[in-house]
Amino acid sequence: KAGVTQTPRYLIKTRGQQVTLSCSPISGHRSVSWYQQTPGQGLQFLFEYFSETQRNKGNFPGRFSGRQFSNSRSEMNVSTLELGDSALYLCASSYGTAPEVDQPQHFGDGTRLSIL
């Protein structure tokens, strides 16, 4: 069974540009969550999509957005990039069952985004 695939692995952008990151979940998983990881702030939750609908959202500005397609693949978009957006962006997938019967999330290896 293939794992969670994130593309691209590395990206270099300049301030003011926009970027789109892609995540392909494990087959059968309907929930995709996105996280930002930085040395200073650690791992922070961005948003979760389930069956093409945003089910949960973290405390990030509106420049960060996402969507999920009917095949559960997800994209994350960041507009008007800032230096502080440099981070490892991680995607995780799961079946998306109720939290009382949670299953572990499976993470991809991330996209390393560097802003110059």
Added chain:
Amino acid sequence: KQEVTQIPAALSVPEGENLVLNCSFTDSAIYNLQWFRQDPGKGLTSLLLIQSSQREQTSGRLNASLDKSSGRSTLYIAASQPGDSATYLCAVRGSARQLTFGSGTQLTVLP
């Protein structure tokens, strides 16, 4: 707002030692707690998930306990090996459904 703290931030032990990593959280209204490991340049690998109704979970040399009322969890690693070297993260899923992570414990097991 849920806050998760992990102590110590870094730990270095000789091979073969048993060790304990600690995790504490401020809001006991959680659905579950998960332990992950992260290798350099990689994503997270789930190790153990403990539902709020459970007290512990075991997988091989790993044992995680949960005391929800006191807001604490421990990850016990028996007979540590150099391959256990990684950053260990705990995360809680609270009423907001999202995972809140600690800052991690960087473990080095010396051969």
